[in-house]
Amino acid sequence: MSELASALPLSRAEFEQALRDKGRYYHIHHPYHVAMYEGRASRRQIQGWVANRYYYQVNIPVKDAAILANCRDRDVRREWVQRIHDHDGAAGGEGGIEAWIRLGEAVGLSAGEIRSQEHVLPGVRFAVDAYVQFARAASWQEAACSSLTELFAPRIHQSRLDSWPRHYPWIGEDGYHYFRNRMGEARRDVEHGLRITLDHFTTHEAQQRALDILQFKLDILWTMLDAMSMAYELERPPYHTVTDKGVWHRGLQQ
Numbered sequence: 422m423s424e425l426a427s428a429l430p431l432s433r434a435e436f437e438q439a440l441r442d443k444g445r446y447y448h449i450h451h452p453y454h455v456a457m458y459e460g461r462a463s464r465r466q467i468q469g470w471v472a473n474r475y476y477y478q479v480n481i482p483v484k485d486a487a488i489l490a491n492c493r494d495r496d497v498r499r500e501w502v503q504r505i506h507d508h509d510g511a512a513g514g515e516g517g518i519e520a521w522i523r524l525g526e527a528v529g530l531s532a533g534e535i536r537s538q539e540h541v542l543p544g545v546r547f548a549v550d551a552y553v554q555f556a557r558a559a560s561w562q563e564a565a566c567s568s569l570t571e572l573f574a575p576r577i578h579q580s581r582l583d584s585w586p587r588h589y590p591w592i593g594e595d596g597y598h599y600f601r602n603r604m605g606e607a608r609r610d611v612e613h614g615l616r617i618t619l620d621h622f623t624t625h626e627a628q629q630r631a632l633d634i635l636q637f638k639l640d641i642l643w644t645m646l647d648a649m650s651m652a653y654e655l656e657r658p659p660y661h662t663v664t665d666k667g668v669w670h671r672g673l674q675q
């Protein structure tokens with residue numbers, strides 16, 4: 422192929438397909454996640470996942486606020502702001518963060534324990550912080566593109582709804598609201614994020630960058646589960662060779 426031909430951009434449909442093809446690296450394939458939906462996860466592994474993922478949940482609206490702060494397009498902001506309401510809860514309604522705490526209670530954690538972030542591992546914290554930092558520093562279009570792992574999220578939420586009640590009857594029914602709510606919200610979010618991405622990244626170089634951005638986000642999700650595998654599956658939490666106490670820091674920006 423000549424250099425000129427290789428520099429041609431993908432068509433809109435081909436570019437969308439290339440983004441969707443990144444789904445093969447989604448954390449649904451991480452062994453920690455596979456163990457959870459195949460019923461091989463211990464109670465402690467599920468509790469550890471829920472407690473650690475709380476840090477992702479509370480940072481999503483902060484990340485979305487950073488996108489809004491960088492965006493001068495009122496129409497985009499009007500649509501994007503809905504994501505903050507979804508997680509923080511609009512007046513009178515429960516938001517995703519509250520629903521996540523209910524999931525935590527349903528798996529046997531207390532609300533205080535979850536909110537304190539005492540179980541959040543440094544590796545999870547660093548991965549999530551990298552996502553928020555990226556959204557602050559990047560253009561709003563690039564940050565919107567980084568949310569596109571949500572293309573693959575309805576399937577992962579569905580996999581939990583299909584398998585968890587069967588494998589883990591000890592989890593209370595009240596815990597499943599979060600996953601149910603996200604099925605519709607993620608589809609709507611992704612339609613918007615995809616529109617922005619397909620409109621903005623139109624040259625060959627820009628499309629390659631969008632694919633790199635999506636890979637960066639996939640790396641974040643995968644790395645979070647790597648940290649959890651070390652702590653709750655391999656029993657090698659940070660400093661395990663030195664102490665059995667969780668001495669790591671709990672965040673410097675509380």
Ligand SMILES: O=C(O)c1cc(C(=O)O)c2c(n1)C(=O)C(=O)c1cc(C(=O)O)[nH]c1-2
Nearest residue numbers: 481567568569570571573574577578603642
């Ligand atoms: O449970 C999951 O596996 C999962 C994954 C993702 C994702 O792919 O980033 C999100 C969510 N859940 C989620 O609940 C959510 O609200 C969410 C927002 C975003 C984002 O990047 O803006 N990703 C995700």
